[in-house]
Amino acid sequence: LRKWKNGDFFQPLGMVGKKKISDFLIDEKIDFFTKQNQMVVTANNKIIWVCGHRLSDSVKVHDKTSKFMELSLVPKLKD
Numbered sequence: 001l002r003k004w005k006n007g008d009f010f011q012p013l014g015m016v017g018k019k020k021i022s023d024f025l026i027d028e029k030i031d032f033f034t035k036q037n038q039m040v041v042t043a044n045n046k047i048i049w050v051c052g053h054r055l056s057d058s059v060k061v062h063d064k065t066s067k068f069m070e071l072s073l074v075p076k077l078k079d
Contacts, residue, residue: 001051004040010047011057021050028053041071 008021025035030053041049048056052073061068
């Protein structure tokens with residue numbers, strides 16, 4: 001789990017090819033503050049989830065899937 005960085009990319013679920021995280025967040029109309037704090041989940045140094053928005057196509061469940069992990073995003077409570 002980490003914040004996204006300039007130059008990061010992933011393959012959004014259902015899309016052929018890669019997309020920069022910065023372009024994805026713009027397309028999703030994510031505001032500046034939220035964009036600066038956007039977290040991603042990685043596996044083997046590849047982004048597999050833009051938290052709260054989209055999975056990578058590389059981790060989609062299909063008929064040959066035998067194992068999976070469920071992740072949840074829980075907002076931090078304000079102090």
